[in-house]
Amino acid sequence: MKMQKCNHELKCDFYGCKNLAKYAFSTKGFIRRELVFCENCMKEMYALFGEVLVPKGVESAFKGRKRKE
Numbered sequence: 001m002k003m004q005k006c007n008h009e010l011k012c013d014f015y016g017c018k019n020l021a022k023y024a025f026s027t028k029g030f031i032r033r034e035l036v037f038c039e040n041c042m043k044e045m046y047a048l049f050g051e052v053l054v055p056k057g058v059e060s061a062f063k064g065r066k067r068k069e
Contacts, residue, residue, distance in 0.1 A: 014038075023036065023038075
């Protein structure tokens, strides 16, 4: 999968949105064409993904270890 800036003047793929697309999303063959999104729709989609997929913190290598004396 690949995300890049849209090089052409295309309408956003979200239903009801009439803005011009700024970003293009390609799946390299899984979908026959790129999906294009405007900046507003991309921000809304990012917020919705953030509600479902919450990243977990990385455990520190030094946390919880006891010192050897």
